[in-house]
Amino acid sequence: MNASAEQLQAALQARDFAAVAGAIPYAVFLGLAVEDDRNGDGRIYRMPFREALVGNVRLQALHGGTVAGLLEVSMQLDVLIAESQLRLPYPVDFSIDYWRSAQARDCLCRCRLIRSGRRIAQVQAECWQDDPDKPVAFARADFLLRAADSGEAD
Template sequence: MTDSLKALIEACRNGEANYQDLVDRVPYARFLGIELLVQGEELTFILPRNENNIGNPTLPALHGGAVAGFMEQAAIIFILLEMGEPKVPKTIDFTIDYLRAGLFRDTFAECRITRLGRRIANVHISAWQKRREEPITIARAHFLLSEENN
């Protein structure tokens, strides 16, 4: 990780930088158009309505891969902001449950770290469109934070 990225993460944590600048530094997050809404210490990730993310044009509904990618990127960015010494996490596994169709509208996600160790982080991600209490998907992810030899 570059020193400029570490400095940007630290500036975001201190409220001295725009969180969107960090999101835009992640190529896949930028490709999906992910936005980040910050309210106090709460972070809400947003996947804006975009025709490129449609999987079923008949409904129309979002492509499951776009939703999963959105949730994984949200978790990675969330971990970067929560870690003491930021390191780019590597996905070990990602399990997603599709609960209902993601319609062609803005989609929101929130992350909760269930365990943050020296080497492994476990994250729960929930995505919704209408109400937070009615998620369209939930996911559990495990990330490698550092190699044993590092």
């Protein structure tokens, strides 16, 4: 196992989710934070608002790509955190439904791991801003699970 994989494994074992998110450059770009879900046993992923994320200046709406990025990276992190052994999730299928414009505020995301098998994990995620009952977007993804040290599917 290489040094990066060992650091990631140590962060996962210590449940240092900030360090786990810090290992993914796009998560760092989005400013992604991982929080405990007070209403359940899962995690909430937060993307703090920044002007650079605005896609439509007139509406002050976030760019749809940043919302999609939040959902995809959150699902990827959720699979990584849920796995008992270090297997890196590589996206092979991703679909998103946008339900409303994301306004100039923080976005939150909650993921649900549907299935995690020997080679594939399936995840759903929902994104909202102020009220979880008024989602901004919903996504589904399939991830290929690969051993961290080989680059091959196990």
